[in-house]
Amino acid sequence: MYDAIVVGAGSAGCVVAARLSENPNLRVALVEAGPDYPQLDQTPFDLVNSHNNSYRDHDWGFSYEPTSGREDRFPRGRVTGGSSAVNTTIALRGVPEDYDEWASLGNDGWAWPDVLPAFKRLERDLDFPDADYHGDSGPITIRRYPEGELVNAQSAFLSAAKKLDYPFCADANDPDGWGAGPHPMNKLGRLRVSAAVGYLAPARIRPNLDIIADTMVLRLLMDKRKCTGVEVRDLDGHVHQINAKLVVLAAGSLMSPGILMRSGLGPRREVEGIGVESIVDLMGVGENLSDHPATAVLCELKDGVAVDFDGPIIQTILRYTAEGSEKRNDLQIEQISFAGRPDGPPQFVIAPVLEYQYGRGKLTTLSADPSAAPRVENKFCEDERDLNRLVDCLIDTLAFVEAEPLKGMISSLVFPDPSRGIERQDLETLCRRFAGSGYHPCGTLKMGPQEDETAVVDSRGRCHGVEQLVIADASIMPSVPRANTNLTCLMIGEKIGEWLRTEPQNFGL
Ligand SMILES: Cc1cc2nc3c(=O)[nH]c(=O)nc-3n(C[C@H](O)[C@H](O)[C@H](O)COP(=O)(O)OP(=O)(O)OC[C@H]3O[C@@H](n4cnc5c(N)ncnc54)[C@H](O)[C@@H]3O)c2cc1C
CATH class of the missing domain: 3.50.50.60 (FAD/NAD(P)-binding domain)
Structure with missing residues (x-):
């Protein structure tokens, strides 16, 4: 007993x-x-x-x-x-x-x-x-992670965020904070x-x-x-x-x-x-059942861009608010250092995530x-408010692909496939079909x-x-x-x- x-x-x-x-x-x-x-x-x-x-x-x-x-x-x-x-x-x-x-x-x-x-x-x-x-x-x-411990893709993500005018955020757990920076993590080494x-x-x-x-x-x-x-x-x-x-x-x-x-x-x-x-x-x-719907921008990388499958998968984060949204920090973008298979072409992902779900x-x-x-x-994404803000976030994520130094690392965009259209309505269709869980x-x-x-x-x-x-x-x-x-x-x-x-x-x- x-x-x-x-x-x-x-x-x-x-x-x-x-x-x-x-x-x-x-x-x-x-x-x-x-x-x-x-x-x-x-x-x-x-x-x-x-x-x-x-x-x-x-x-x-x-x-x-x-x-x-x-x-x-x-x-x-x-x-x-x-x-x-x-x-x-x-x-x-x-x-x-x-x-x-x-x-x-x-x-x-x-x-x-x-x-x-x-x-x-x-x-x-x-x-x-x-x-x-x-x-x-x-x-x-x-x-x-201090700057010196960031892998290439992660430090390029922070530089691209700066180019796109997102503020640097030293502590994402500051109750008033927003912007891009290293994420707090519960790991030691x-x-x-x-x-x-x-x-x-x-x-x-x-x-x-x-x-x-x-x-x-x-x-x-x-x-x-x-x-x-x-x-x-x-x-x-x-x-x-x-x-x-x-x-x-x-x-x-x-x-x-x-x-x-x-x-x-x-x-x-x-x-x-x-x-x-x-x-x-x-x-x-x-x-x-409540969760964080997310999608992915999958990029193939140029020859010679090193991808380390043994290194940290994520080190940085961008927290920000969708335009016109009354829910502060309702969007997140995460750089994922590697994707695909180690023996395949080098790839990484930039992931848009909806943080406030209706x-x-x-x-x-x-x-x-x-x-x-x-x-x-x-x-x-059955609720239009969720769909619209996830699409906004996907559009903002696509801007990273065009921002240096990330742009210089990328050879092509694999998903979403530009040849099938990446206009807003194409992206809406993709989010409706392919949004997945942030595992939360x-x-x-x-x-x-x-x-x-x-x-x-x-x-x-x-x-x-x-x-x-x-x-x-x-x-x-x-x-x-x-x-x-x-x-x-x-x-x-x-x-x-x-x-x-x-x-x-x-x-x-
Ligand atoms: C792959 C992955 C990545 C994630 N990444 C992050 C992240 O980076 N940061 C973050 O904040 N969150 C992350 N999360 C989410 C976070 O880990 C979870 O939200 C959190 O751990 C859930 O805690 P919990 O106590 O509700 O359940 P859990 O931690 O899942 O615990 C439930 C426990 O109950 C046990 N259990 C279930 N059924 C029974 C049963 N019938 N009898 C006995 N035992 C049972 C399970 O085995 C488990 O140990 C991630 C989750 C996953 C899966």
Whole structure:
């Protein structure tokens, strides 16, 4: 019998488990479907190597439908550290207005002044330790590449941005900042400072924390409307139960909804449709899927332009606002240092990304079988406001191809193909067909007050209508923030972990 079981050792789950277990009187179990590597020297290279994403060796193998009729792979980390253990390590916060918007929807405690202390607490910013909006002693080390460490394509991107009159931005996490500069990153040398590295490593010696890896949570155990533990399956296929006073679900925005549905918590008709008895009718489970639609400008490079597949994939970023938009920093352009295959022609990509999304997608749990993947439909660019701003961003990205010194490196534009037309309406067609995910799905178990029928958890992460169940991961975000989502997931873990530790009475602990 544990005090708390945390389901999923990802970005948020590691933080919650680490914060909860700071209280030596609480017995905590952290249950993870993937493997755990307690020693750095025994950790596989794909997890250590922050120069590129890990797509296969520690992945769930999901796919998704970004736009109508198109299927693609949707990577998600399956290992302690979760997606933070396989990601690009861009360490960006959303803009203050993102969190103010969450609070304005009835979520007390999530406005910018409320979340800033958690963002500061999670980081050790090596470049700006004295800024009043930065932390200097948290578990996640953050720095930025100095000019001398930028690979050719990245430094050319910053020079081109200057030619195009974008201001230089030394710190993309300055709440008022915008422009082009090196992105903040949670890596030290080549080491990816995942949530497992930053949070679990120091916590794992605690006698009150059990890390139970290679163990898949099949469903929650429910006694009427009260959650009493989890049913799990270990690597050998044995199914057993683990009991606790409280369960914290942190399996990520693509997996947490399915665990609820298989436990009888979700839209009644859909729960019954997969053959499970409905316990609480929660209409919002799987709805409100929010993400960053993106596309790509693929360039072939001149002979002699060096492309290093072993170097950092991204080092710089441009954050800016679409013309006429009321949403500040709603666009992002990223230079990707290499593309294609090492034995193919040298290529790189410049990627336009829409950071504020109006449209929403949906996630459907297709089966009561816990190993069945969810169906993920993003419906990108179906909202005209999203389409127009992504096209604006694509047009701005094409300007980089014509700006020196990038122009001097490029021999031809591969995508979009100029021979098929690159007028605005051609680009609209391309975005409608080919927009893909920035790999930042969230919102599928949205936080909001009880009066909002589509809200699944309250502003403390407690599941509406269910006792002793908290949800803490990307799924509770009401909307995607205008930034890559890892830091916001860590912040969610910090907020909910601290509440659990300091106000246990509010969670039945
Ligand atoms: C390839 C890639 C690149 C990315 N790049 C960046 C980036 O550069 N910067 C950035 O900010 N964000 C990036 N992201 C997004 C960011 O990493 C995620 O938003 C964040 O890690 C999500 O955190 P989470 O806690 O919600 O879920 P996750 O970190 O995905 O954690 C969920 C955990 O739960 C486990 N789990 C799931 N189901 C079960 C079950 N049934 N039983 C037990 N365990 C289970 C999973 O294995 C996983 O460990 C990237 C993501 C990917 C995949």
